[in-house]
Amino acid sequence: MSYKVKIIGDLKNQQKTWDLVHFLCIQHGMREENADVFAIAVGEAYGNGLQYSPDNYSELIMEFQTETIVAEIENVGDEINFEEIEKFNKNQDFQQYKDGKLGIPMIKALVDDVLFTRKNGKNKIVLSKIIKSNKNVLKGENNEN
Amino acid sequence: MKISEKQQGEVTVLVLSGDLINVKMEIHPYVKKLIDEGKKKVVVDLGKVKWFGSTALGSMMASYSSLKAAEGEMKIANPSGKLQTLFYQMKLQEIFESFDTVDEAVNSFK
Numbered sequence: 001m002s003y004k005v006k007i008i009g010d011l012k013n014q015q016k017t018w019d020l021v022h023f024l025c026i027q028h029g030m031r032e033e034n035a036d037v038f039a040i041a042v043g044e045a046y047g048n049g050l051q052y053s054p055d056n057y058s059e060l061i062m063e064f065q066t067e068t069i070v071a072e073i074e075n076v077g078d079e080i081n082f083e084e085i086e087k088f089n090k091n092q093d094f095q096q097y098k099d100g101k102l103g104i105p106m107i108k109a110l111v112d113d114v115l116f117t118r119k120n121g122k123n124k125i126v127l128s129k130i131i132k133s134n135k136n137v138l139k140g141e142n143n144e145n
Numbered sequence: 146m147k148i149s150e151k152q153q154g155e156v157t158v159l160v161l162s163g164d165l166i167n168v169k170m171e172i173h174p175y176v177k178k179l180i181d182e183g184k185k186k187v188v189v190d191l192g193k194v195k196w197f198g199s200t201a202l203g204s205m206m207a208s209y210s211s212l213k214a215a216e217g218e219m220k221i222a223n224p225s226g227k228l229q230t231l232f233y234q235m236k237l238q239e240i241f242e243s244f245d246t247v248d249e250a251v252n253s254f255k
Contacts, residue, residue: 014164014166015164015166015195015196018166018196032226033226033230036226036227036230036231037230037231037234039196040196040197040198040227040231043166043196043198044198044199047166047198088235090235090236090237090239090240093210094203094206094207094209094210095207095210095211097199097202097203097204097206097207098173098203098204098207099203099204100199100200100203101203102199102200102202102203102206103199103200106199106202106235109234109235110231110234110235
């Protein structure tokens with residue numbers, strides 16, 4: 001059994017979206033530290049969806065499955081070479097991020113699975129996090145960097 | 146987002162506060178100005194920060210890098226549980242030396 005929640009936020013109140021995603025993940029049984037990083041990843045992706053769509057509109061659909069929480073974000077926007085952007089690695093030159101561009105590398109480092117597709121001028125990103133992960137985030141066990 | 150500055154001996158403490166989600170982050174230009182003034186021991190107090198977006202984090206990482214290149218050092222004080230988790234997940238805890246209080250961070254330079 002699963003259920004879905006649709007969230008429509010705006011650029012001015014992004015912290016509320018991050019708080020709401022975190023709250024829903026905790027209510028669905030996700031560990032605090034996993035909910036923290038998933039809320040950051042989803043909030044970041046949704047913020048980008050809002051910022052880069054022509055009318056600053058994007059929908060976030062959270063699907064709560066038995067073992068996994070999935071976040072789907074779709075918006076009209078320019079094409080992104082998502083696959084070519086590397087997952088964050090602490091050995092990279094940090095100066096490249098002084099004015100941004102850390103969003104996608106960070107998202108890739110924080111979730112268990114990420115899928116990006118583009119169709120009819122729309123970008124869609126689907127982020128997944130396992131609810132009952134035995135990996136200890138505070139030991140960096142989800143990150144293979 | 147606000148940055149306030151205070152001096153504790155040779156160490157400059159930058160207190161960040163306000164919304165750090167998807168905002169233009171001024172910490173890197175601020176730290177570069179400190180380097181130009183010869184202030185190369187910096188503590189960033191994150192006690193008033195709840196969430197941290199990629200723009201803010203990227204600017205802080207560039208600040209760390211600029212200080213290191215200038216033979217200076219940047220340390221973190223008061224990170225929330227959420228920020229600590231973010232740092233661990235991105236393995237940044239190996240880069241950013243973190244302390245529970247500003248005084249501990251300042252004293253670690255001695």
